[in-house]
Amino acid sequence: MMDTRRDFIKKSSMLGLAGALSPIEKLISTSEEINMKNKEQTKWLDGSRLIVSISMQFEAGGQPVNSESPFPQNMQKGYVDLPAETWYNYGYKEGIPRMLDNWDRLGVKVTSHMVGSAVLKNPSLAKEIVQRGHEAAAHGMNWDTQYMMSYDQEKKFIKDGADAIKNITGFSPVGYNANWLRRGENTLKILQELGFLYHIDDVSRDEPFIIDVNTKDFAVVPYTIRCNDIVLIEGKQFSVDQFFNQVKREFDQLFVESQHKRRMLSISFHDRIGGTPQIVNATSELITYIKNHHGVSFRRKDEIAKMTLEDKTSVRE
Structure with missing residues (x-):
């Protein structure tokens, strides 16, 4: 234990002399020394x-x-919250178009989790998302609570949503996201039967992994509630600047760990929140910062799932 402590003090002193290093460079330098004997292959496929x-x-x-909306939840029964409707309308009128332009400027492709009924209401926008090179993933037919459904009801619910996307955009969804991640006991079996490759309703890891569903491999591409605009910003926890710093610090740590371990940073934006001017502005700055780091790439979730399923070194559970 004494030798270990002396080594640690020595390393700390050496780092103290490197005052010109940035915080992320200091973290990387420390990690390199501590893990210099760890030569495990950690690159993605x-x-x-x-x-x-x-x-x-x-x-x-x-x-x-x-x-639910930012307006007080005090509407009297029998009346429609008309201002709240306009808040949701912002998502397809302004939010997604602004984000799409931003992704193009940044050269980034994303995964769009599409609610079937939203696609049917705004077909041209759904088509545009796919035409710009982004993935269309299924997000149910509507906002119904699917974990309470019977097997047959849930299968129809999932298939109807996926069919709406396919019929409108021509893209066949292979990924799935349940409303608020709350899938049921039959969800994964149904997804496997319908030909899906992955789901995202899991926050247990910082890398994708493989599970067995119906005796076949099925990928899990973890989601996030830590780097999620609806949880942090719309949930009234963070300002835009705080959100920026939260995601930046998440990236900085994962980048250090990625020297010796497969790592994935997950970020989530919602049409009516992440598409506001202030968040798009902050996102542009954030993505530019991330792209300045060597070895970092941006991938759609279907690409990540396929790599995971093909990679013999992927984590299995």
């Missing part, structure tokens, strides 16, 4: 050091009447 996975939820237009 495509050679990336770290992969960034971005979600863009396409939900506006598919919400039920009087859904």
